[in-house]
Amino acid sequence: MTPEALAEAVGAAIGAAVAAGRLPLPAAAIPSDVVIERPRNPEHGDYATNVAMRLAKPAGLPPRQVADLIVAELVQLPGVAAAEVAGPGFVNITLDPAAQGRLAAEVVAAGQAYGRADTLAGVSINVEYISANPTGPLHLGHTRWAAVGDALARVLAAAGADVTREFYVNDRGVQMDRFGESLLAAAKGRPAPEDGYHGAYVLDLAAAIVADRPELLDLPEDEAMIEFREEGYQRQRAQQEAVLELFRTHFDVWYSERHLHDSGAVERGLDALRRGGHVYIADDATWLRTTDFGDDKDRVLIKGDGEMTYFASDSAYYVDKRARGFDVNIYLLGADHHGYVNRLRALAGCAGDDMDYNIEVLIGQLVKIYRAGEEVRLSKRAGDIVSLEDLVDEVGVDAARYSLIRYPADSPLTLDLDLLVKRTNDNPVFYVQYAHARIASVLRHAADLGIDWAAADFDPGLLSHDREGDLLGVIAELPGTVASAAELREPHRVARYLEELATAYHKFYDSCRVLPRGDEDVTETTIARLWLCAAARQTLANGLTMLGVTAPERM
Numbered sequence: 001m002t003p004e005a006l007a008e009a010v011g012a013a014i015g016a017a018v019a020a021g022r023l024p025l026p027a028a029a030i031p032s033d034v035v036i037e038r039p040r041n042p043e044h045g046d047y048a049t050n051v052a053m054r055l056a057k058p059a060g061l062p063p064r065q066v067a068d069l070i071v072a073e074l075v076q077l078p079g080v081a082a083a084e085v086a087g088p089g090f091v092n093i094t095l096d097p098a099a100q101g102r103l104a105a106e107v108v109a110a111g112q113a114y115g116r117a118d119t120l121a122g123v124s125i126n127v128e129y130i131s132a133n134p135t136g137p138l139h140l141g142h143t144r145w146a147a148v149g150d151a152l153a154r155v156l157a158a159a160g161a162d163v164t165r166e167f168y169v170n171d172r173g174v175q176m177d178r179f180g181e182s183l184l185a186a187a188k189g190r191p192a193p194e195d196g197y198h199g200a201y202v203l204d205l206a207a208a209i210v211a212d213r214p215e216l217l218d219l220p221e222d223e224a225m226i227e228f229r230e231e232g233y234q235r236q237r238a239q240q241e242a243v244l245e246l247f248r249t250h251f252d253v254w255y256s257e258r259h260l261h262d263s264g265a266v267e268r269g270l271d272a273l274r275r276g277g278h279v280y281i282a283d284d285a286t287w288l289r290t291t292d293f294g295d296d297k298d299r300v301l302i303k304g305d306g307e308m309t310y311f312a313s314d315s316a317y318y319v320d321k322r323a324r325g326f327d328v329n330i331y332l333l334g335a336d337h338h339g340y341v342n343r344l345r346a347l348a349g350c351a352g353d354d355m356d357y358n359i360e361v362l363i364g365q366l367v368k369i370y371r372a373g374e375e376v377r378l379s380k381r382a383g384d385i386v387s388l389e390d391l392v393d394e395v396g397v398d399a400a401r402y403s404l405i406r407y408p409a410d411s412p413l414t415l416d417l418d419l420l421v422k423r424t425n426d427n428p429v430f431y432v433q434y435a436h437a438r439i440a441s442v443l444r445h446a447a448d449l450g451i452d453w454a455a456a457d458f459d460p461g462l463l464s465h466d467r468e469g470d471l472l473g474v475i476a477e478l479p480g481t482v483a484s485a486a487e488l489r490e491p492h493r494v495a496r497y498l499e500e501l502a503t504a505y506h507k508f509y510d511s512c513r514v515l516p517r518g519d520e521d522v523t524e525t526t527i528a529r530l531w532l533c534a535a536a537r538q539t540l541a542n543g544l545t546m547l548g549v550t551a552p553e554r555m
Contacts, residue, residue: 001079001099002476003036006047009080010034010091013073014051023069029058038473042466045082045092046100046473052089063089100472101460101528107475107535108454115478115542120486121160126321127153129332130244131168134237135179135197137387138244140367141334144413146388147404147548148364149332150249151491154546159486164326165251168317171233172257173310180229183209187217187228205232243388247397248548260317266308268323269316270301278350288315293349295342315347322351322358330360330489332409338363362489365412367404372418395420398549402429405547406495428499429549432540435502437555439537442514444553446530449515451522453530462528467504467511471532474504475539482546491547498543505536 001009011034017023018030031051039048052067059066067085074083074091079099086092107114129149130142138146150165157163182196186206192198209231210217216227237254244251260266270286273279278289284304288311291298301312321329329348333340341361348359368375369386377386391400399420406428407413425431446453463472477497485493514529516522541551 001095001103003038003047003480006093006095007034007036007049009077010036010049010051010070010074010093013070013077014055016073017069022072023055023059023066024061025055025059029055031055038477039092042470044086045084045094046469047093047095048086049091049093050089052085052091056089067091096461097464097469098459098461100469100476101463101532103472103476104460104463104528104531104535105458107538108531111538112542112545114538115482115546116158116160117479117483117486118160119483120156122162123160123328124162124164124326125156125328125330126164126166126324126326127156127330127332128166128168131170132240133170133175133179134233134240135175136199136236137201137389138240139388140369140386140391141364143247143388143391143400144364144367144404144409145332145334146244146247146249147401148409148491151401151405151494151547152330152332152489154548155482155485155491155494158482158546161486164253166253166255167251169237169254169256171237172261172313176229176233177225179232180225183228183232184221184225205235208235247388247392248401255317257313257317260313260320261308265320266312266316269319270312272319273301273315273350276350276352288347288350290343290346290350293346293355295346299343311343314344315350318344318347318359319351322353328358328360330362332362332364335363335365360489362409364409367413367415369415369417371416376417391415398433399427399429402432402495402547402549406492408490408492423555428495430555432495432498432502432544433550433552434555435505436537436540436544436551437553438509439505439533439540440553442509442533443530443537445515449522451515451526451530453527453534456527457524458531459524459528460531462525463532465508465512467508468529468532471501471504471508471536474501475535478539478543494543494546498540498547501536501540501543505540508532508536 011031014023015030018025018027031054034049034051036047036049039045052070053063055066056063064085067089070091071083071085074080074093079095080093081096082094084092127149129145130138132138132142153163153165178193178196182192182202183206185192185196186203187210192202206228209228213231216224219227270279273288278292279301280287280289285300286302287298288301289298299311300309301315302308318329331344341363344361345355345359349355353359369391370376394417403415403420404413419427420429423430425434463469481493481497485491512529514526514533516526544551
């Protein structure tokens with residue numbers, strides 16, 4: 001029985017007590033969100049709830065008296081072995097082993113669907129992340145968002161949302177011309193402009209362009225710059241797409257800023273904002289009155305000379321997302337973009353939207369890399385940055401993704417390269433993956449012994465050992481973990497959950513012999529424990545998949 005199922009059972013027990021007239025509670029006060037938690041002390045039962053304390057005031061009764069009424073209903077439910085009142089009004093619940101053990105079969109039957117929820121069903125969410133200029137390799141900051149943004153999208157989808165992963169391509173503006181000037185300078189053997197792009201990758205890219213299109217060097221300077229800019233843009237974007245696919249980060253939409261302007265979306269967006277009544281003219285410029293919605297100052301959309309600002313593009317892009325049907329628009333921005341939070345939220349307000357629902361801005365913090373206690377830079381060809389490829393070359397995709405995801409994105413992160421390549425339990429990704437591989441080995445060994453556990457009768461009541469109960473309890477928490485990770489936009493919760501699950505499995509395996517030894521017979525307990533192993537393996541695999549990390553069968 002999962003915590004969600006138990007919460008429904010407690011809610012039904014409350015409803016039964018109200019219907020029978022034993023609990024004087026208005027029907028509107030019957031909670032739809034009963035909180036179920038696992039107590040820290042196993043002696044307090046399998047689960048606990050504080051719902052009686054929440055209902056005491058509307059019922060006009062002491063909390064313990066409300067708890068007594070709930071307990072009287074709970075003990076009559078199938079699968080509940082005991083329920084008792086504790087402390088000021090907590091209800092501690094103990095399930096009978098069979099009720100808890102049946103979860104193993106449910107998990108195996110659900111397969112890859114176990115852990116998924118419908119809490120966000122019907123919600124269309126656009127997750128935009130990375131959105132780097134197509135002028136160079138993806139650096140370490142982009143790498144963090146590549147992992148976290150992709151994991152967040154996976155978790156949101158697992159919670160039932162219709163998710164679109166979007167990369168906004170900044171392929172318009174001054175930075176693109178500087179990129180073209182830098183490539184042309186490299187091709188002609190000149191130093192890059194002071195405000196241009198540096199790094200050996202510029203030399204490599206310019207050389208590749210010249211090798212394929214030597215005639216570009218004969219063009220007039222202005223024409224040559226444009227040609228080098230466009231060639232460099234296409235090649236650098238292709239490189240970004242390729243390395244992101246290698247990193248298991250796939251985008252559904254690559255949205256071009258040029259397209260935003262060329263398609264008329266900017267004009268349509270500004271017209272929509274004008275209709276909202278928050279656009280005004282002052283000092284020959286066109287402004288958006290974002291201070292109406294908490295911004296520290298109004299923002300210029302069109303300068304006095306008629307040139308549109310970056311904020312005009314940002315505004316039109318948001319309006320375009322809403323026009324494409326996205327209910328919730330999540331922006332994942334770097335540590336240097338704190339100033340964008342209020343202005344983007346205010347933009348949504350100016351567009352007539354709910355700032356607390358239709359738009360969310362998440363800020364990620366910086367990442368540093370250490371080896372032997374000292375900060376290091378891995379860059380080989382990209383100048384003074386660490387690229388995504390550099391990190392993957394050092395530690396691999398799984399270790400890079402997992403280590404970047406397992407911490408809250410809004411906290412600074414330090415990666416220890418020495419730790420991430422260790423094949424020990426000190427390395428979190430190894431610890432979790434090893435648990436999966438260990439279970440896969442047990443199931444293979446069972447097959448070698450001719451034990452067809454999946455076809456044998458399964459008695460869930462035999463899973464009565466404390467360590468079996470603990471493992472089942474953790475397995476039961478995956479759906480709730482996914483739902484909360486999606487609701488709070490915190491995929492790191494799934495990683496930490498997997499580490500807890502791996503610990504529970506190792507403790508179970510060390511305390512409960514699974515396979516027979518020598519001439520020992522295969523017993524019903526053997527079969528039951530193999531079902532439990534299979535459920536744990538499936539749960540680990542599903543959680544790792546939500547993080548874009550592999551679940552190896554062998555290590």
